[in-house]
Amino acid sequence: MREFDYLRAEDIASATAATSVPGSRLLAGGTTLIDLMKCDVEQPDRLIDITSLVGMSAIELEENVIRIGSLCKMSQVAQHEALQNIAPAVIQSLTSAASAQLRNMATIGGNIMQRTRCSYFRDAHGYQNCNKRHPGSGCAARTGMNRNHAVLGNSEHCVAVYPGDLAVALTAFDATLQLQAVDGSERRVTVEEFLLLPGDRPDQEQDLHAGEIITAVEIPVTAALQRSHYLKVRDRSSYEFAAASAAVGLELEEDGVTLREVRIALGGVATRPWRLRALEQALRGKPFNEQQLRDLAPLAMQEASALAHNGYKITLAPRVIVRALLNAGGIA
Numbered sequence: 001m002r003e004f005d006y007l008r009a010e011d012i013a014s015a016t017a018a019t020s021v022p023g024s025r026l027l028a029g030g031t032t033l034i035d036l037m038k039c040d041v042e043q044p045d046r047l048i049d050i051t052s053l054v055g056m057s058a059i060e061l062e063e064n065v066i067r068i069g070s071l072c073k074m075s076q077v078a079q080h081e082a083l084q085n086i087a088p089a090v091i092q093s094l095t096s097a098a099s100a101q102l103r104n105m106a107t108i109g110g111n112i113m114q115r116t117r118c119s120y121f122r123d124a125h126g127y128q129n130c131n132k133r134h135p136g137s138g139c140a141a142r143t144g145m146n147r148n149h150a151v152l153g154n155s156e157h158c159v160a161v162y163p164g165d166l167a168v169a170l171t172a173f174d175a176t177l178q179l180q181a182v183d184g185s186e187r188r189v190t191v192e193e194f195l196l197l198p199g200d201r202p203d204q205e206q207d208l209h210a211g212e213i214i215t216a217v218e219i220p221v222t223a224a225l226q227r228s229h230y231l232k233v234r235d236r237s238s239y240e241f242a243a244a245s246a247a248v249g250l251e252l253e254e255d256g257v258t259l260r261e262v263r264i265a266l267g268g269v270a271t272r273p274w275r276l277r278a279l280e281q282a283l284r285g286k287p288f289n290e291q292q293l294r295d296l297a298p299l300a301m302q303e304a305s306a307l308a309h310n311g312y313k314i315t316l317a318p319r320v321i322v323r324a325l326l327n328a329g330g331i332a
């Protein structure tokens with residue numbers, strides 16, 4: 001790990017001002033940043049500690065929206081009793097992530113901004129061909145070991161999977177990030193838009209301007225959110241990233257059979273959380289039963305492109321979607 005300066009921010013204004021200086025990084029839980037600094041992937045000149053900032057660690061429930069401060073710990077949110085009933089998929093995405101120790105440290109804002117686990121990206125000394133670290137150097141994963149890489153949203157410049165669970169659930173339910181700039185102004189951007197596709201600039205991962213910080217996450221309260229589920233399939237049962245995951249929610253018509261509303265987002269298979277609007281539209285108005293779901297779920301993979309070792313995800317993801325929807329509907 002290289003030497004760096006350390007600064008403790010006293011308020012949001014000082015934090016945004018400090019982070020606008022090139023070479024600065026915000027430090028909250030540190031569960032991703034410190035790890036990447038040890039790998040020599042991140043090389044900040046200065047860390048700005050924001051753990052003591054006031055007003056960013058609260059959970060507020062209103063009639064139509066949930067507001068979660070970006071400094072809330074993952075475990076704090078996961079253990080919130082009211083949220084367990086209002087937003088089960090969000091809670092499940094948190095409890096299935098990382099380990100209990102990490103969830104006690106990691107913050108909501110930091111979790112959303114975590115960087116890929118691609119081995120070619122994280123090995124700064126062994127592999128120099130990584131467009132995320134060295135733009136224009138190439139993508140070693142495209143022709144290397146790519147079992148865990150993306151089949152959706154990839155490009156010739158990058159096939160790294162977005163690793164998080166929470167952002168998948170947030171994407172499914174149109175969650176919005178509240179951002180504050182160095183001049184005190186605020187803007188809002190959906191989680192889906194905040195996490196960028198790699199395109200030809202995979203080093204640009206978030207729609208975050210210089211001097212901006214995430215202050216809160218807002219989740220609209222809907223019937224589909226209240227009847228939701230997050231399912232994560234992985235190689236082992238704990239402390240593992242998803243081979244494929246699905247955050248889903250549904251609302252039925254008064255007949256109790258017909259789908260009025262459906263929300264679906266995939267994780268573990270794409271370069272960012274992947275919203276499946278075409279499949280959602282295809283399912284609306286259809287009977288809610290297993291055969292109907294199995295018939296339509298392959299629409300999720302109509303834009304997928306497999307590499308040498310990750311084609312299994314194209315088969316796996318529709319099955320995860322079906323099982324998650326059946327769980328959400330209480331008939332699994």
